[in-house]
Amino acid sequence: MDFCQVLRERRTGRRLSQLELALRAGTTQRHVSFVESGRSAPGRAMVVRLAEALELPLRERNELLSAAGFAPVYAESSLDDPVLAPVRAAIGHILRGHLPYPALVVDRVGDLVAANSAFGVITEGAAAELLGPGANVYRLALHPDGLAPRILNLAEWARHILARLGQLGELRAELAGYVPELGSAEGQLGFAVPLRLRSSYGELRLMTTVTTFATAVDVTLAELKLEAFLPADAATAEALAAAASAVGDQAPGNM
Numbered sequence: 001m002d003f004c005q006v007l008r009e010r011r012t013g014r015r016l017s018q019l020e021l022a023l024r025a026g027t028t029q030r031h032v033s034f035v036e037s038g039r040s041a042p043g044r045a046m047v048v049r050l051a052e053a054l055e056l057p058l059r060e061r062n063e064l065l066s067a068a069g070f071a072p073v074y075a076e077s078s079l080d081d082p083v084l085a086p087v088r089a090a091i092g093h094i095l096r097g098h099l100p101y102p103a104l105v106v107d108r109v110g111d112l113v114a115a116n117s118a119f120g121v122i123t124e125g126a127a128a129e130l131l132g133p134g135a136n137v138y139r140l141a142l143h144p145d146g147l148a149p150r151i152l153n154l155a156e157w158a159r160h161i162l163a164r165l166g167q168l169g170e171l172r173a174e175l176a177g178y179v180p181e182l183g184s185a186e187g188q189l190g191f192a193v194p195l196r197l198r199s200s201y202g203e204l205r206l207m208t209t210v211t212t213f214a215t216a217v218d219v220t221l222a223e224l225k226l227e228a229f230l231p232a233d234a235a236t237a238e239a240l241a242a243a244a245s246a247v248g249d250q251a252p253g254n255m
Helices: 001-015 016-025 029-037 044-053 058-067 081-096 119-123 137-143 153-161 169-176 236-247
Strands: 103-106 112-115 195-196 202-210 226-230
Touching: 001 058, 016 029, 016 044, 029 044, 044 058, 058 226, 081 103, 119 202, 119 236, 137 153, 137 169, 153 169, 169 226, 202 236, 226 236
Parallel strands: none
Antiparallel strands: 103 112, 103 226, 195 202, 202 226
C-alpha cells in the first residue's frame, strides 16, 4: 500500500477533513491534498507531524514512515532488553502495590506479560493451556475451558471484551463463537460493567481500569496495558482480602 493511500485511510478513519488535518499538522489544506494525491512528496519531518496530528499509535507511525520511504523513528525493544529494566521494575512495583486486588499486564494482542498473585483468584479452575506467560487473556475470559462457565453475566462481559478487540479480527471471530447471542445492550448501561464471577470465596463483583504508559516512545512499551481489578462491593473486597491472606504476598510472575 503506498503512502498516499495509507495517509488517506488513516485520515478518513478518524473522520478528519483535509483542512482539519492540515491545521493540526501546521500546514495547509492544499499541501495535504497534494500529498494525498501524490503530487507532492512530504519530507520525513512532515510525515512525523502528520502521524502525530492523526494521533496514530507508535507502530502505525512507523508504518506511515515506511510507506513514505523513511526508516522508522520509534524503537521496538524486546521486553527483556536491558533498556527496559526500569520498566519491568516499575510494572512489578505496580502489580505488588495493587494487592490484595488482581492486576495484570498484557501486550497489544492481549497476551499475558505479567500478573500479581491475586490474579489466581480469577483464573481458578481454568485449563492449564489457557494460562501462563504468552496466553491470551481475552481467550481465557471467554473460552468454555476458561472463565466463561464461572461468569454470571457472560453476555454483558463478552460484549465488553469483544468491543476491545478492534483490529484483531481473527481473534474476535474466534471468541464470538464461544459466547451466546449478545442481543441488545439496552437496559444494561450503568456507571460501569462489572465482572460477576463465581469463585471459591463466593461471588466476586469486579470493576476494571486500564492504564498505559502515556509518554512512551518505544513501540513495545506504548502497547503494554495494565489492567487492574477493583471490588465493586464490600463483600468482594473482603473476599479478595481473605484470598490474599491464604496465598501470601508473592512477587508478580512472568516478567
